[in-house]
Structures are given as structure tokens and as C-alpha cells.
Amino acid sequence: MVDWRKRTVQSGDVTLAVFELGDEGAPPVMLVHGWPDTHHLWDQVAPALAKEFHVIAHDNRGAGESSRPGGVAGYHIAELADDLLTVADEVSPERPVHIVGHDWGSVLTWEAVSRHGAEKRIASFVSVSGPSLDQLGAWARENLSRPTPRRVATSLSQIASSAYTAFFHLPVAPRILLSFLGIPAVWRNFLKVTEGTPADRVSIAPTLRRDMISGVALYRANIVPHLSHPEPHPTTVPVLELVNHRDVALRPAIFEHTHRYVQRLWRRDTPTGHWLPHTHPEYLTEAARAFIGYQETGSLEKPAWSERTRLIGPPQAFSGRLAVVTGAGSGIGRETAYALAELGCEIVAADIDAVAAEETARECRAKTVPATAYALDVADSAGFAEFANTVQRDHGVPDIVVNNAGVGLAGGVLDATDEQIDRLLDINLRGVITGSRLFGRQMVERDLGGQIVNLASAAAFTPQRDLGVYSASKAGVLLFSESLRAELADHHIGVTAICPGIVDTAIVANTPIAGLGSDEQAARDRLVRFYQRRGFTPDKVARQIVAAIRSDKAVVPVTPEASVGYRIYRFAPWLSRQAARRRVAAPVPTRR
Structure with a gap:
């Protein structure tokens, strides 16, 4: 059981539950979860990072102990990115924060780091299983406008992996399915079947079923607008992209154009799955620790790691290996x-x-x-x-x-x-x-x-x-x-x-x-x-x-x-x- 320190932060009409670990004088690291998780996603990562950093996690709007706006309009990623920056301003007003984002937590952080002046508030970003929707939309448009056998194959592969997002746009069926999938034992078994996740590694909030159902609004509010009218923006925030080749939802090919939008990009590819914080918390912790430490000090215990994983141009087949x-x-x-x-x-x-x-x-x-x-x-x-x-x-x-x-x-x-x-x-x-x-x-x-x-x-x-x-x-x-x-x-x-x-x-x-x-x-x-x-x-x-x-x-x-x-x-x-x-x-x- 993680002994989080809890506080609340007001972001407009939404009250956010914020949780902290570690020395408040240490470099601040924000951990941002996705769907259908809460801050408990980080229960195996946060304590290890807290040995060196001030760790901050919050339940996104519509999840866990935070407020749940009604309807769809309150779940645009711009709103969630505002929440993130509000928490950062409240918890670390004098010092820019490092962010580790997973799933929708990574998606909304892409929105934040792509804003003008983001480098003043965000020191670095570790992206896990969550692309920029605008970058993804631009990638899809390019594949469709200039099709090749490879582009068609990768597009079809991603469409198949993302089929569930179309299902989430249906009126009634998602609530029925998620009411069943939101049973903790069922969810743990689902993760075990799809990714081999040991049941004892999956930290689940008591609000899981409600979080699943309310989180569907994320898909309805953001998928179609951003993919149909993408507006990707560059960022000067240093980014480490952890690409999981066995991700059930996201194919590695969708990250091949990230270098176009990130001035300082590092990338690591591994044969891992979507729920990295559950399945490989040690690897995720070490990658984040090394990357954040490198951004803080400019030095690294293993300098070759930084040289090997930094991208100059598009990723190669074995980049970072x-x-x-x-x-x-x-x-x-x-x-x-x-x-x-x-x-x-x-x-x-x-x-x-x-x-x-x-x-x-x-x-x-x-x-x-x-x-x-x-x-x-x-x-x-x-x-x-x-x-x-x-x-x-x-x-x-x-x-x-x-x-x-x-x-x-x-x-x-x-x-x-x-x-x-x-x-x-x-x-x-x-x-x-x-x-x-x-x-x-x-x-x-x-x-x-x-x-x-x-x-x-x-x-x-x-x-x-x-x-x-x-x-x-x-x-x-x-x-x-x-x-x-x-x-x-x-x-x-x-x-x-x-x-x-x-x-x-x-x-x-x-x-x-x-x-x-x-x-x-x-x-x-x-x-x-x-x-x-x-x-x-x-x-x-x-x-x-x-x-x-x-x-x-x-x-x-x-x-x-x-x-x-x-x-x-x-x-x-x-x-x-x-x-x-x-x-x-x-x-x-x-x-x-």
C-alpha cells in the first residue's frame, strides 16, 4: 500500500484529487494516468521514483476521487491539459515539472507540451502508449493521400487495433459491456489474457466501473475532431518516447513521424505491451529516472544510453538498440x-x-x-x-x-x-x-x-x-x-x-x-x-x-x-x- 499524501486542487469547475510522495524540495515529477486508470496506476512506479524526486499524481477529471463533469464537452483534451498545468502551478509554482504520461495521460500531455511556452513549465516528457492525436491524424492523412503497400498495411493494422474506439461511440452498448468489464476480477483477467499481466501487479481503484463508463467521453470528445482535422504543433520540450511493440491498441508505425514535431527526441523500442506501469514497472522507472536525471544534470551514468536513444531524423528499424x-x-x-x-x-x-x-x-x-x-x-x-x-x-x-x-x-x-x-x-x-x-x-x-x-x-x-x-x-x-x-x-x-x-x-x-x-x-x-x-x-x-x-x-x-x-x-x-x-x-x- 502506497502512503500517498493527498490534497485537492481547483481547476475551473472541477476539483482534482492530487497525491504526492517524496521530498518536496526534490525535482518534481508528475505521473499522469489514462483510461480506465487512476493515480493507482503508478503504485509500483511512484515509490521508486520518490527516492530521488518529488512525485505528484492526480486523478484526471472523470476518474477516481476527482470531479466528474456531465456530458462530453468537459472531456476535451484541452480541458485535461489545463488541469495538468493547474496542478503543476499549484504543487510546483517555482520549478518546471517533469511528466511521465501513460495512455490518455500521454495524449493530454502532448497537448500541453505543444503549447507556446510549454518549456517554461514542463522540463521533460516521458510518453508511454499515448500518441499526440494531431500527430496521429497527420500520419493517417499522409498514408491515405500517398498510399504504398507498406502504408496500407500499417494503416489497416492500426485500424484493427483501434476498432474498440468506434465501439465506444455507440449509444448504449459501451455502458453494458463496461459494466461487466469494470468488475475488478474481470478486468484483471482481461489484462492477463491480452498482455500476460500478473493479477497481483494490477492496482485497481474502487471506482473502476464508474471510471470506465465516464471515461468513454474522452473518446467521444476527441477522437473524431483531432483525427479528421489534425493541427500538430512542434515542441521544444525534450521527449522520451517508449514504444511498445506488443501494444494491443497502438502499432509502432504510428510513432514514426514524431521526430518532425519534437526538437529533442529520444526513443526506446521494446517487445512490451500497453500497460507498462503494471507489467514492467522496474523498466519504466529506470527509463524515467535516467532520462529525467539527464535533463536535470546533463550527465548520465551510462552516456551511451543517451547517445543510442536520441533520434536525429526518422527512427531506423533498430534505433536505440x-x-x-x-x-x-x-x-x-x-x-x-x-x-x-x-x-x-x-x-x-x-x-x-x-x-x-x-x-x-x-x-x-x-x-x-x-x-x-x-x-x-x-x-x-x-x-x-x-x-x-x-x-x-x-x-x-x-x-x-x-x-x-x-x-x-x-x-x-x-x-x-x-x-x-x-x-x-x-x-x-x-x-x-x-x-x-x-x-x-x-x-x-x-x-x-x-x-x-x-x-x-x-x-x-x-x-x-x-x-x-x-x-x-x-x-x-x-x-x-x-x-x-x-x-x-x-x-x-x-x-x-x-x-x-x-x-x-x-x-x-x-x-x-x-x-x-x-x-x-x-x-x-x-x-x-x-x-x-x-x-x-x-x-x-x-x-x-x-x-x-x-x-x-x-x-x-x-x-x-x-x-x-x-x-x-x-x-x-x-x-x-x-x-x-x-x-x-x-x-x-x-x-x-
Whole structure:
């Protein structure tokens, strides 16, 4: 139970119930709820913020312990924005307030921050699951006036998600439905079904049913006027936009034009749902705390967080995300780092060759994203653990991990030495398992999802007489990735196995060939020429990796021969076994 201090504030004809926590001399932070909530929405967020800030929450008009105007006219967002500023003036007359708004609380705060001179009263704004209706209307108009397949698809997706708003405009039906949905047990179950919200995390006011019914006026008073005649205005108030990709009501695409109206915009995308204050209060608290602290002091415990999440221009596919790539000093690893950097990721480039890793990081920084290089031997489990801890401490928990580092070994299994086999398995299999476990634990603990990409090979499902040990290591990566994918599915962490075929990379020139002795170098030179003639370059694999991350694919055979081999092994494995007996022209691993 939160021990709020209560007072009332008069805003025109409306009496607002205001609640406070924390030291009144600390920087003021206002928490603004939406429909059908009250200030109790913040019961899991406010106490943590109150350790550093003066926390203020109020019940919006028509909700909780505040007045309930009759009819629809009293619920225009301009009226609610006036209420917000009145509370701010009353509680913090000398100091501008920081605002965290959710749902309609965010919608009405957009109205407030877009007013002339808003920066004098509002120091910053954290927007959660609540767009500016005017910006949304302008976005919809642009999609309709210049339709493309993508715009049509995103518009239809948002229309489907917002269908309930049309229902709320009906005369009688909403009251009947909401009278039932407003039963606390029913509402808790609804949130559990739609977003997996644990029942014990949902703080509900005793006025829930009345709040649901009276709050319908918000939709009737604002949706049609603002969407049909949008008038978006710019703001100089710094804004952090938390975009939830599993939001049942709002699709991420509707926020793609926010940068046009916000002079200083930060953005974080996560696979979270609409009721973030219930489902992930720790994440919301930390994001708000860090952002508000940065606006207050100009400094941040993790400066990369600010660099990574600030938008200069439109958001990219992976804006604000952190990607760790091993084996990033060359080949597929380097090209994957470049591809992710171009899409907005901060890059942590790790490689056993520190100089090569720094070259990759330098090129990523030229793409205007933060990038840092680290020396890493993935076969050193203790060193890998230290690296993972350093990444978490200095950069945060990664959103994307690409376990790419690997080596090759060709020739007969009987000719390979124990040292060659141990090194191969330590890097190719144990290194992938170590990276997946270390960063997977961090992702699970953070509880915001993520993507782990493990580089296997077409050799994992195309047996060859000259690649026995290498094939075993890659088959292990493939089955490990499939198993880990099942284990982490409940945490919304995807795991992908990438299986390239013949790719022209530096690994070929460095691969030992067991059993050839003095003829090994000549054989390797022939193989290098063969791979070069094949002409499938690492950047093509990187593009497939990015596509797999976007769609969360389980297994991706990359090259044409990999795709054919994958299907043969699945549907006619005897053909694979027959082919394996033949001595191929190029018995060398096909990655990096």
C-alpha cells in the first residue's frame, strides 16, 4: 500500500484529487494516468521514483476521487491539459515539472507540451502508449493521400487495433459491456489474457466501473475532431518516447513521424505491451529516472544510453538498440556490425584481433551510432564472462547478440589432432553456448525480450567426408539454438541459427586441412580460388541476418546450396548420405 499524501486542487469547475510522495524540495515529477486508470496506476512506479524526486499524481477529471463533469464537452483534451498545468502551478509554482504520461495521460500531455511556452513549465516528457492525436491524424492523412503497400498495411493494422474506439461511440452498448468489464476480477483477467499481466501487479481503484463508463467521453470528445482535422504543433520540450511493440491498441508505425514535431527526441523500442506501469514497472522507472536525471544534470551514468536513444531524423528499424557481435573483426561478423549500425544499433564489436575489432567499430561510428571494440577470445569462458559483465555495466543489456566467432577445420576426422579438435569445439560450439548463456541470462533478468543469433553452417545438415568435425560443431550449434529457442520463448527472446553455404571470407585462407602435410598450403590456395569464384560475399549473409532478426526466424539457410541441402536433409536424407561419400572440390568451412 502506497502512503500517498493527498490534497485537492481547483481547476475551473472541477476539483482534482492530487497525491504526492517524496521530498518536496526534490525535482518534481508528475505521473499522469489514462483510461480506465487512476493515480493507482503508478503504485509500483511512484515509490521508486520518490527516492530521488518529488512525485505528484492526480486523478484526471472523470476518474477516481476527482470531479466528474456531465456530458462530453468537459472531456476535451484541452480541458485535461489545463488541469495538468493547474496542478503543476499549484504543487510546483517555482520549478518546471517533469511528466511521465501513460495512455490518455500521454495524449493530454502532448497537448500541453505543444503549447507556446510549454518549456517554461514542463522540463521533460516521458510518453508511454499515448500518441499526440494531431500527430496521429497527420500520419493517417499522409498514408491515405500517398498510399504504398507498406502504408496500407500499417494503416489497416492500426485500424484493427483501434476498432474498440468506434465501439465506444455507440449509444448504449459501451455502458453494458463496461459494466461487466469494470468488475475488478474481470478486468484483471482481461489484462492477463491480452498482455500476460500478473493479477497481483494490477492496482485497481474502487471506482473502476464508474471510471470506465465516464471515461468513454474522452473518446467521444476527441477522437473524431483531432483525427479528421489534425493541427500538430512542434515542441521544444525534450521527449522520451517508449514504444511498445506488443501494444494491443497502438502499432509502432504510428510513432514514426514524431521526430518532425519534437526538437529533442529520444526513443526506446521494446517487445512490451500497453500497460507498462503494471507489467514492467522496474523498466519504466529506470527509463524515467535516467532520462529525467539527464535533463536535470546533463550527465548520465551510462552516456551511451543517451547517445543510442536520441533520434536525429526518422527512427531506423533498430534505433536505440544495443547489439553485440563476436568475430566482428572481419567477414560476416564485420558486415553484420555494419548492417546493424546502419539501422540505428549501438555496436559492441568483439574479436580476438583487437585492432580489427577497432577498425569495425570506427566504421560503425562513421554511420553516426556509438560503437566500442573489445578484444575477446570466445574459447576463454572466464574472459567471456568478464566481457559480458563489462558490456552490461558500461552499455546495458544487449537487445541483439550475434555469436559469430568461429574457426574451420577440413580434412579427414582420423587425421585431425586432439589439439585441432579441442580448439575447434571450444570456439565454434562452446563459444556459442557461452555467449548465449551469459547474455541470455541478462535478457531474462531484464525481462524485455531480445534476439540471439548463432552462426551455424550448411555443414550442419550436409554431411561431408572432409568436414566431419566441423560439421559436428555446427550441427551442435543448430540443435542448441533450436532448443534454446524453445527455452526462451516465454521470455520473448528469439533465437536464430544462421546456416550459410559457400561464402568468400578470410576463414578459408586460415583453415587447417588435416592429413595433407606439406601439400596443405597448395590445397588451401586452390580452395581460396574456388570460394572467390563462387562470389557469395559476407554482406549478403549480413542482410539475411538482419532479416532474420526482424522476423525472428528459427533457422535460416542462406546461400542457394544451403537452402537445397536443408530441404534434401529434411525430406530425403539418404541423398545427403550418398553425396557425403564423394570427395568434393572444396572441403572447407563456409563462414566468417
